[in-house]
Amino acid sequence: MKLVFGLEADSRVYPDFPGPGPGVLDEEVVGPRGLVGLLELQLGLSGPTKSEAVRIAAYAAKLQIVLAERKTVFFAASFSRDPWATAERLLHWRDNLVLAGWAGTAIGTSRADDLAAAEAAGNPLPFGFADRLAAVQRALASKRTLRVIEIEVIELPSSLPPHINELFKALTACGVTLNQRPVGQVAATGNDLAKVSKFLKEATIDPLVGDGSFMVVQADTALMAAEAVAEWLAAGSEADLNETVILAPGGDTALLDGALLARGLPTLGQSASSPWRGALQVLPLAFATIWKPFNPKPLLDLLLLPKPPIGFGAARTLAYALSKEPGIGGKAWNTAWERIEARQVEKEAAKGHTDAEARVAKKFKRWQQWTTVGQYDRHEGIPAEAAKAIASRVAQWAFATNSAKNDPLLFAVAAAATALVDAITVIGRESLPALLIERMIEQVLAEGAENPNHIAQSGGLRCIRHPAALWGTAKRVIWWNFTGPGERVRPPSEPWSKEELEALEKAGCRLASSADIARQVSAAYVNAAFRTSECLLLVRPSLSGSDETTSHPLAHQLMPILKASDHREIWQAEQILASAATNLSSRNLARQLSPQASLPKSRKAWTLPAAAIAKVKEREESPTGLENLVNCQMRWLLANVLGLSAGRFAEIPDTDQLLGNLAHEIASHVFKPGNVPDKDKMRADVGRIFDELVDAIAAPLNQPEHAGELIRARVHVPSSLAHLADYLRSKGLEVVGTELPRTADLGDLKIAGRLDMLVKNPEGVLGVIDLKWSHSARRRLTEITDGRAIQLAAYGTIADASTAGTADGAYYLLNQRRLIGQEGGLVSEEEVEVDKDLSQTWLDLISTWKSWRDQAIAGNAIAGGIEGVPEPPAGIGIPADEKPCKYCDYTSLCRVSTKGS
Incomplete structure (x- = not known):
């Protein structure tokens, strides 16, 4: 068996295998792990391997034993704080020592001897690569006969780490022939690539002339760099791809593949492990x-995964419930499970299963294991x-x-x-x-x-991930993403003092130094130039995402010859956007100017299709929908009639919304129908259920970062609700109910809503209280003063469908403890002088609704935020806000942001 060995040949290499033909027998290109694996098979040493996590766990157990036996070990303090990270770091040290020849015995220095004590403690450590290599070297010491007869080495001996050179000595003693593979030679002498190679070998500067054999392709962005590279490859023939190699050190070619695919070229299919x-x-x-x-965010993320661990539909239902009430055990959560169960039973019954409920119960038991949360400190x-x-x-x-x-x-x-x-x-x-x-x-x-979805396509183009993986000569090499910082390899000698290194060397353990590592890394970088015969392109984008890139170490090394050449070899990728024909490395990149399309302009008026008009006719309105209608008919149509979502399916509400939801839910629990309890009992009732409801519907407030808001809420919510209770008692009002669903059929207008709180006086006169949690009272005061309290007017109208007229209403601002309503109102603690009362507001709202609805039924939709919008139709009783688009999610559709376009 003949082998080609390279330090980076355990992954993709070029050429794929030795020999000139399409295949090869009994020859292979291997790296350190591949070589050790082959030798293990031939020596009968192969066996199952353990993951690195298991090895770290085993080493942590060993360190724990040593720590119990000898309290003064050097790692005691760090191990007590973070045992895993300590074990991981010390195992790395230990493996480097074993690679360098350490036998696991004491050498007379405290830190190394503590590691020697760990080596002897507890159960044997599962083998890692260092242990496997040591076992192979011990077996080779007996001069075993091997099937391997020749190894051709890519790197020079000075660039190989000590443990590889020691392995080669042992192999030579077993009769294996070692040959040094010659560095590829540039075919044409005197060109720029030859000058660069000579400079890297001898530091001799011969200025470049810009003949295209060596080019630095610069681009403002990685996307533009990909366009330039793909354009250059497309300008060549299909045969040219056969000896063209893409060097992608990051291992991710997704951006480049997109540009290749657009030009009908084979994709490389490389993606970085993540x-x-x-x-x-x-x-x-x-x-x-x-x-x-319990933190609901991880559970929400789990449920929203593309492949959640429970049924997809069930996961989405639970995610929606969690976004409404982020906690476990609340009304939304329990209702979601009931809905899921009903759907599952229906599905099982539809399949003809007579034991549908038993099947669903078994499935639920499995699913609910994933939502059993908040159990451990x-x-x-x-x-x-x-x-x-x-x-x-x-x-x-x-x-x-x-x-x-x-x-x-x-x-x-x-x-x-x-x-x-x-x-x-x-x-x-x-x-x-x-x-x-x-x-x-x-x-x-x-x-x-x-x-897994990034797949390479068949074609002549080849891709490698490391410059040292280029072991044969390639005609053309494109170094994709030629940016810094380059490889950062910690020398094995880094954690050890001079005295410790001397003691280790006396014990036969020589660790590679910083100079050794630098030599190895530098040799890998220049390898790409030495093994390219016709053209080397170094592609460097200035930006990677939004981050500015840094220069590659090889770029710093090349700086003297680049400066001496007046940067003739630098080519800017954006040239291909500026002219119909540019030249890069002897290839003409011809591009044709595409016709320029105009951006969509903002539109004031739209024509509705028949399906949308039908929805308008059959619509049941809500108080919130009526608010949208007043401000912008287009927003009402999109959001409320057509149900167009802004795209946020499920997310955890912010703190203010959580506090508002919590206060609403607490109020619905403590304000029972009938007489209002006194303020002291109200405080006690709120305090009793506060924590329970936080866990059920506002669990994020329990997180440490929200400790201030939670402490404030513990004081503020009970006081706020106690203040409301005290006022209601003083006015002789009793509670009719909270969270009451109400509907009204007013002919063409059908309206439905949910009242936060409905109260009445001894004479049976009703009043609506709408609970709000906000930072400021200004908006609600302005609404009441200007006769724009649309929600209060709507709630007052539907409070009692059996009577005509609009019941009085007021906003209770929980955060400010202010109950504000119109002057002379039944539930107005803080009376506001108004231009028109709620009854008149409702009449104006009806008129406004009818005008805009008639326009919609006629097929007309108006975007209220566009400059120059047509005059509103007759009958508008409540004009739109001055800034109707301030809180709108649909401005990209009517393009209100492009007023002048």
Whole structure:
């Protein structure tokens, strides 16, 4: 067997395999892990491997034993605060020592000897790469016969780490021949690429002439860079793709692939591994929901995943309920489960199952495990068995969901969850605090997963992820995203003092120094130039997303020759937008000017289709919808008639909305029909149910960042409701009900709403109180004064459908403890002088509604915020606000922001 060895040849390489033909037998290109794997097979040393998380857990258990035995170990303080991070760092140190030849024994220095004590403590540590390499070297010491007869090495010996050179010595002793692979030579001498290669080898500066063999492609954005590269590739022939290599160090070619696809070129299909892929988030979110105080945000994220762990429809129903009342056990949450159950029973019955309810009950038991939340204190932690049960549930869900689908993301989820179960078992703790669990989850997900939907297409174009993976000569190399900071590799010698390094070297353990690492990294960078024969393009965007990029280390290294050449080799990608033909590296990039389309202009008037008109005719109005209608007919049509959503399906409300919802719900619990309790009892009643309702409908307020608002609410809400109760008692008013649904049929106008509170005096006269939570009273005072209290007028009209007229109404501003209403009103503690009373406001509202509705039935829709809008139709009793678009979600449709276009 003949091998080609390179430090970065464990992933994609170019060429794909040795030899000139389309295939090869008994030859392979391998990196360190591939070489060790082959040798293990030939030496009979192969066996199952454990994840890095399990190894860290096992090492943490070892460190715990050492800490119990010797209190003065150097890692005592950090281990007590963060055992996982400490174990992870020390295991990295330990593996580097083993790679360098450490036998795991004491050498006479305190820190290394503490690690030696850990080596001997507890159960054996699962093998990592360093242990596997050491085992191979021990086996090779007996001069074993191998099938490997020759290894061709890409890197120079000076660029190889010490442990690889030691392995090669052992292989040579077993009869394996080592050959140094020559660096590729530039075909044409004297061109710019040859001059760059000579400069990198000998530091000899021969100014470049800009012949196109070496170019730096600069672009303002990565998108423009992708356009330029794709344009250049498209300008060549299909045969030219066969020896063209894209070097993408970040491993993500999504942006470039989009540009290639648009030109009919094969996509590269490379994506960076990420722990943030949708399905991978099930594991951290499943644990994020279990801590006290309960945070609804992770549960909402879990339910909104593309593949939630419960039925998709059920997950969306629960997510919507959680966004309305963020908590568990509230009215919206319980109603959502009832609705889900009814739908599921109906589905099972439709399938002909006579035991539909039993089937649904079994499914619900499984689903409700995912929504059992807020059980464990973050500091006291979760019992190990409970943690393993959650991880196992995630693994089972991934396996069940992946059934026969071969989804790599779900395979990754199952593997990560299984590794977490193993790690929890190995670490040997009865209870796991939140920080430790979170560290363990980060570790099992550290490798992440690639985008399964990003697929390479068949074609001659090749892609590699590291400049050292180019081991043969390529005619054309495009270094995509040629930006800094480059590789950041910590030298294994970094944590050790000079005295410790000397002691380790005496013990046969030589760690690579910073100079060794720098030499290795630098050799990989220049490798791309040395192994390119015709053309090397370095593509650097100035911006990556919104962040400014930095120069690559190789760019700094090339700076002397670039300066001496007056930057003749620099080509700006934006040129292709400025002219019909530009030249890049001997290729003409011809582009044709496309006709320019005008942006849509703002429209004042729209014509409604018949379906929209039909909806207008059959519509039942709400007080909120009537407010929208007064301000802008277009907004009313979009939001209330057509039900067009702004696109936010489910999100946790902000603090003010949570406080308002909480105060409303508390009021509905403590203001029972009949006589109003005195203020002291009211305070006691509110205090009694406050925490229960916070958990049920406003759980985010329990989070530490909202501690100030919650403390204030504990004082403010009881006082505010006690003040309202005291006023109602003083006026002799009693409560008819709270959260009362009311409807009224007024001929063409049908209206429905829900009254926050309805009260009456001893004579039976009704009054409506609308509860509001806001920072300022100005808006509500202005509404009442100007006769624009539309909601109060509507609620007053539907308060009692059996009587004509409009009942009195007032706003109770919970935050300010102010009950404001019109002068002489039944429920007005703070009387406001008005231009017109609520009865007149209602009459004006009816007239306004009829005018705009008639326009809609005639097929006309008017955008009220556009300059030059036609005069409103006759009969408008309440004009629109001066700024009707201030809080509108639909301005992008009528394009009110493009007034002058």
